[in-house]
């Protein structure tokens with residue numbers, strides 16, 4: 001036991017000892033670790049610093065696994081990758097000030113793509129808050145617009161409820177990032193151990209079942225439709241509704257198009273799948289969305305990359321929108337039947353009857369569009385085509401790998417040419433379009449699912465944005481296969497400059513180090529391929545290798561992503577090939 | 581049209597910033613915003629006066645509802661409400677204008693809360709039009725300072741009392757708000 005009668009001890013220390021004798025035998029940081037474990041956390045991605053020293057000290061003797069990255073941005077994207085492949089919240093820890101601000105891009109990314117995260121930041125001691133103390137940044141203020149909710153814990157007694165609510169809010173309804181700012185004085189101060197309470201966020205309600213009126217309205221609309229189309233997005237995946245969707249589409253023979261974030265929510269090989277829609281969607285998908293008479297939008301948000309020019313978006317259709325987030329309904333496109341509900345429960349409720357009238361003619365029309373302009377590219381024996389690389393990787397992994405991407409042309413080619421058949425296999429930054437996301441998110445995915453094949457399809461420029469995480473990959477022996485689609489350009493920027501700025505390639509040519517040597521410097525296998533045959537060999541070698549691999553695919557420089565709906569144009573105004 | 585939105589929020593640090601930030605970020609204007617303690621301890625009631633068409637108003641309500649610290653939201657623009665604002669108006673006086681001003685003030689039932697040699701301060705309560713009217717009448721005499729509280733509002737007794745969603749009411753009010761001129765809750769007119 002601790003003696004409390006030593007009159008010479010400073011008052012604060014005496015108080016601490018008294019509190020410990022009263023049963024408060026731990027620090028706030030110990031309590032935090034205990035609560036995280038009670039919330040089901042097994043791994044934290046983070047980076048230490050002054051304001052989180054008490055937390056790291058507690059982690060030192062905790063059984064929580066910690067993954068030390070080389071940059072806080074790497075940590076948060078890894079946590080996003082973890083969350084996207086598991087559906088469980090990714091947990092990130094960073095210090096105050098620069099540690100916290102380095103997380104901002106990842107928080108914004110998770111917010112846009114509805115990825116559940118619990119972000120823990122250190123903060124200066126409570127007495128110093130607001131005084132511009134060393135490494136103080138108002139991270140709660142900074143992240144208000146990019147978090148689902150955030151907290152600053154000024155009183156340790158509130159921590160158990162904050163943790164319970166944060167996990168509940170991050171993972172339920174439309175998922176998203178929740179940040180908890182933890183002043184050092186709170187994590188280093190005394191705390192009683194506590195049981196994780198039930199969540200109790202009074203102003204927070206999660207929609208569930210659709211109303212009977214809504215169901216009847218949907219059923220009537222589907223019965224009357226001749227040309228129905230399911231337009232599905234990431235909401236299908238976060239709702240765990242992929243299987244229900246598959247059954248619903250098949251029973252009613254309704255074709256399906258998907259957003260970028262929805263890929264894998266419906267099997268790519270299914271006859272009813274029309275492909276991705278939008279700016280780089282397939283010809284058939286964009287024709288279908290323009291010509292359908294009933295648009296059934298499920299777990300989507302009518303993003304501008306999907307709709308193109310709003311006035312031309314699906315002009316002939318009655319629109320049903322089912323989403324768990326009421327603020328998405330009618331935000332960009334007015335709808336006829338608005339349903340605030342869980343998409344999975346809604347589809348389940350609609351499965352009782354076969355609803356569609358005969359869609360045969362409509363499906364034949366879609367098949368004709370698919371035949372008219374299938375997804376294709378010009379093969380070329382004299383060089384390596386980026387699309388061919390994706391196809392080779394898809395073949396070697398039988399379309400079953402977890403694929404993460406960076407942002408740019410390679411991302412669109414991955415989306416178009418890798419056939420995703422299951423949810424939670426495709427990890428990409430859609431809403432924010434964050435270069436530097438793909439590689440660390442692959443690491444997080446591999447941490448979460450060590451038995452899975454994880455491939456990162458990267459651009460030469462994006463890869464360099466978080467290339468420092470190679471060492472993290474090595475430290476934790478994560479066997480990620482990194483396929484660098486190396487076109488010596490900021491390819492997507494170059495494509496826009498080619499189309500809309502008269503080929504004036506301002507600052508879009510970009511150099512890279514020798515990726516094979518870089519890999520070798522980290523002790524990682526590095527391969528290079530500059531022809532189709534070399535690519536085949538390299539891919540075989542890479543997937544036969546047990547550890548991580550970096551493959552530098554030297555591809556044709558000025559290849560473009562098609563089809564393309566130019567910005568400001570309607571989805572039926574696609575450019576299918578470059579004639580210029 | 582003018583929108584009056586009544587919002588019940590947790591009385592926590594940063595709540596006003598969350599709401600004001602959301603409004604500015606999404607391009608909703610704020611004509612006035614008032615905050616004060618509400619009927620229940622730990623809660624505040626805000627009255628936000630804004631403007632926008634029906635679609636925008638629906639977005640305002642939905643975006644407000646998304647904020648975790650927001651307990652209830654109601655667009656009371658089309659409801660029977662009691663709306664009040666308080667203003668303090670300082671006006672110049674001289675020996676000659678004094679009786680004239682007193683005459684103007686009479687029907688407004690104001691209180692004169694401060695009198696000096698050269699000016700007096702009146703406190704006026706009422707709806708916005710009444711306050712605007714009084715200020716307009718006093719302007720010619722020289723209004724030197726004005727402080728207005730902004731509008732605060734409550735629904736009139738008996739009006740839509742169940743419309744203030746309780747904790748377990750689902751998101752219905754959002755759809756109902758749009759459905760005021762439409763019988764079917766889920767059918768909304770396309771523009």
Ligand SMILES: Cc1ncc(C[n+]2csc(CCOP(=O)(O)OP(=O)(O)O)c2C)c(N)n1
Pocket residue numbers: 406407408409410411433434435436458459460461462463485487489490491492493
């Ligand atoms: C952090 C960040 N900065 C800038 C951009 C703008 N941007 C979009 S795509 C792109 C080029 C990406 O080049 P690369 O990674 O080589 O991929 P590629 O398009 O060549 O396949 C850029 C700069 C972005 N999306 N993210």
